[in-house]
Structure formats: structure tokens, C-alpha cells
Amino acid sequence: MDQDGTTDRDYHRPVLVDVVVALMQEVLPGTVIDATLGGGGHTRRLIEEYGDRIRVIAIDRDPDAVANAADLGATVLLGNFADLGDLVSEHLVEPPAAVLFDFGVSSHQLDEPARGFSYHQDGPLDMRMGPDARLTAAEIVNQWPASAIADIIRRQGEEPLASRIADAIVSARPIESTARLSTVIAEAMPAARRRAGHPARRTFQAIRIAVNAELEAVASGLDQAIELVRPGGRVIAISYHSLEDRIVKTRFAAGTVGCICPPGLPVCGCGRTSELRLLTRKPVRASAEEIDQNRRARSAVLRAVEKVAA
Numbered sequence: 001m002d003q004d005g006t007t008d009r010d011y012h013r014p015v016l017v018d019v020v021v022a023l024m025q026e027v028l029p030g031t032v033i034d035a036t037l038g039g040g041g042h043t044r045r046l047i048e049e050y051g052d053r054i055r056v057i058a059i060d061r062d063p064d065a066v067a068n069a070a071d072l073g074a075t076v077l078l079g080n081f082a083d084l085g086d087l088v089s090e091h092l093v094e095p096p097a098a099v100l101f102d103f104g105v106s107s108h109q110l111d112e113p114a115r116g117f118s119y120h121q122d123g124p125l126d127m128r129m130g131p132d133a134r135l136t137a138a139e140i141v142n143q144w145p146a147s148a149i150a151d152i153i154r155r156q157g158e159e160p161l162a163s164r165i166a167d168a169i170v171s172a173r174p175i176e177s178t179a180r181l182s183t184v185i186a187e188a189m190p191a192a193r194r195r196a197g198h199p200a201r202r203t204f205q206a207i208r209i210a211v212n213a214e215l216e217a218v219a220s221g222l223d224q225a226i227e228l229v230r231p232g233g234r235v236i237a238i239s240y241h242s243l244e245d246r247i248v249k250t251r252f253a254a255g256t257v258g259c260i261c262p263p264g265l266p267v268c269g270c271g272r273t274s275e276l277r278l279l280t281r282k283p284v285r286a287s288a289e290e291i292d293q294n295r296r297a298r299s300a301v302l303r304a305v306e307k308v309a310a
Contacts, residue, residue, distance in 0.1 A: 013107060014041030015297040019284055020100060020236060021049050023304050027234055029053040030097030033088060035081040035221060036060065038106040040069045047073050057091050059084070061130030064108065080132050082217035084224040095230035103218060104240040105129070105208065107296060113178075117208060119200040122179035127204075127211045135211045141181060146170045156215070156243065157206030164188050165203055178204075205241065218244055222251045226276065231309035234279065240299045245283070252276060252305045279304040 014020075020042055024032060028050055034043045037060035046054055056074035059081055060066055069076045079087040081101065088096075109115050109129065116126035116137055125138035140149065150166035153159045168188035175181050185200040193199055209215060225235045237252075239245035255276030259268045284304075286297035 013039070013294045013296070014045065014102065015290070015294060015300040016238060016284065016286055016302050017042055017045050019302055020238075021045060023234060023236055023279065024050070024054070024098055027097040027232065030230070030233075031055045031057060031092065031094065033084070033096050033099045033225070033228070034058040034074070035084060035099055035225065036102040037065050037069055037076065038102060039065070039108060040072050040074075042100060042102060043069070043072055043074050057088055057096075059087055061132055062106070062109065063130065064112075065106065068108075078130075080130065080217060081221040082213070084221050085228060088228070092228075096228055096233060097230060098234040098236065099225035099229055101218075101221060101225070101235075101237045103214070103238060103244045116178050117204070119178060119182040119185075119198060119204045122177050125175065125178060125181060127208045129212045133212050137178075137181075137207050137211055138176075140207055140210060141169055141175050142173050152210045153203050153206045155206075156209040157202035157204075158242070159202040159206065161189065161193070209243070215243060215247060218247045219251070222248065226251075226255060226305075226307065229307050231307055233307050234304055235307070236302065236304040238300055238302045240296075240301075245301050245303075248303050249283075252278060252303055255305065274308050276305040277308055279306055 024046060032046060032054055034056055037043060037058040040058070043056050043058050046056060057077065058069060058072065058074045059077045059079055061080045063078060066076055066078045075091055077087050105117055109117050113121040113123035116123045125136065125141055127137040146166040149169055150162040153165055154162035159165065165185055165188050168184050169175065172184045175184060182200040185203050186194055189199040222235065222237065229235060237248045239248055256274050256278055258274040259270055259272055261268050261270050280303050284302040286300050291298045
């Protein structure tokens with residue numbers, strides 16, 4: 001329990017933790033990298049389950065998450081999993097048995113108004129997951145041209161009314177708080193859209209992704225994890241929206257491709273072999289019971305691969 005009376009369950013309840021624990025069983029003993037520590041729920045459960053069969057190196061770019069994990073029993077590092085290889089290099093004595101990613105924003109970040117992630121609470125336009133982020137939401141909202149704002153809202157928020165929202169944002173400048181931004185977005189929407197879920201959700205997602213360069217980090221982190229794990233080791237990724245999941249699905253699928261020679265050739269000439277084996281033919285989703293206990297689990301999608309022995 002933290003000094004403020006919260007536990008890791010309050011800070012960020014882990015999703016699909018039973019699935020993660022089961023996927024780790026066959027590759028232990030060994031070192032596991034929890035590349036997205038958050039509230040430490042996955043790490044804590046793995047250590048409880050496997051004891052001295054497991055050593056966990058846990059990473060998070062958020063100093064709050066690192067401070068919250070002081071008594072976790074893991075090696076805890078402050079950093080961005082986009083730099084995974086460099087972060088863990090001096091802490092590894094052998095290739096890791098597995099790497100776990102739990103992408104996206106943590107419950108603690110959403111629930112803390114001062115972080116500026118939530119469209120439900122008033123706070124500063126920040127949205128940085130850690131001090132390494134080179135932008136703030138305020139810079140995007142108040143300095144970028146409407147065309148650039150519309151582009152990220154369209155691509156990273158998958159919002160069909162991106163241009164309309166971007167024009168409204170530029171017209172309303174200066175915008176100094178999350179509450180004001182949320183209102184500006186809502187007022188730019190047709191009445192029907194305002195009744196169909198919170199109208200600011202996609203735009204806030206898009207700005208947050210841009211601030212933290214999240215999609216670039218996902219791609220880079222996956223590549224490095226696959227390179228790092230030992231033959232027979234596993235990479236597990238939990239995503240929360242289609243943009244993350246598409247990157248994971250595409251990268252994992254690409255790794256399973258072997259020979260690409262034309263079918264008629266009697267002997268393989270390309271020399272290509274598969275580097276990965278899919279462990280989840282279909283994405284794993286949370287049960288209704290888990291979703292009842294943790295609403296964040298409703299959008300979670302888990303995919304896992306095993307590195308093929310050389």
C-alpha cells in the first residue's frame with residue numbers, strides 16, 4: 001500500500017493477468033521483462049506465482065509508476081520501452097524468457113486530473129506519460145495549424161469529423177484546460193454524435209498518442225523484444241485500440257512467414273525461415289466476469305508469439 005493509502009489495484013488494475021501467468025509458465029525459470037510496469041499488477045502476480053523461478057525487470061516512463069513500485073521485488077527502471085534494448089542491456093546476464101507489453105494509458109494517469117489525460121475532469125493540457133515526451137497537449141492544441149491537428153485526429157483518433165473539430169479548436173484559442181478542450185470538441189459535434197458516447201474521446205486519444213509518440217514506440221519496442229528474447233521465449237502484447245493492435249498483429253504475422261519462393265521451385269532459394277510461432281491464432285479477450293470487475297478490460301486484446309529456435 002502506498003503512503004496515500006492506495007494499492008497497485010487502485011493505481012492500475014492489470015488486465016488478462018491469468019492469461020499472462022499461464023503463457024509464462026512454460027518458459028520459466030528465467031528473466032521476464034515487464035516493459036509497461038504501470039501499477040505493477042502483472043509483475044506482482046508473476047512474482048507471487050513463480051517465486052524464485054522468475055526474475056522481473058520492470059520498465060515505465062512514468063516516474064510515478066517507478067516510485068509506486070519500490071517494494072515490488074523487481075528491478076525497476078525509468079525509461080521508454082521504445083529504447084528497450086539500451087535500457088535492459090546492463091541488467092541482463094542472459095536473454096530474457098519473455099517480454100510483456102500492456103500498452104496505452106494507465107488508470108492512475110487517467111484518474112489524476114493534474115496529468116491532463118481525462119476529458120471527464122478538469123486539468124492542464126499536458127498528457128505526457130513521462131518527462132521524456134517532447135510535446136505537451138497544450139503545444140498541439142494552441143500552436144499547431146488546423147491541418148496538422150486534423151491529420152492526427154483523423155489518423156490516430158480515427159475520427160471522421162477531424163477537420164470540423166480542428167477548425168473549432170483553432171477558433172477557440174487559447175485553450176488552457178482539458179475541460180475547455182472537451183467543451184470545444186463537444187460543441188463542434190452534431191447533436192447525434194454528442195448522444196453516442198463522449199464526443200471528445202477520440203480526439204483526446206489522438207492528441208495523447210501524438211504527445212507520447214505511442215505508435216512509434218509500439219513498433220520499436222516489439223522489434224527489440226523479438227530480438228532480445230531467447231529461442232523458445234515469448235513476447236506478449238496487450239492492446240486497447242485498433243491502431244496498437246494492428247501494429248502488433250502485422251509484426252507478429254510477418255515474423256511467422258518462412259520461405260517466399262514461388263511454389264514451383266524444387267529447392268528454396270530465398271533462405272528465409274520463420275522467426276516466430278503464433279501462440280494466439282485469435283486475439284484473447286477478457287471474460288465477462290473480468291470486465292464486470294475492471295471496465296478497462298473490455299477493450300483489451302492480447303496476442304502472443306514464441307520465438308522459433310534457430
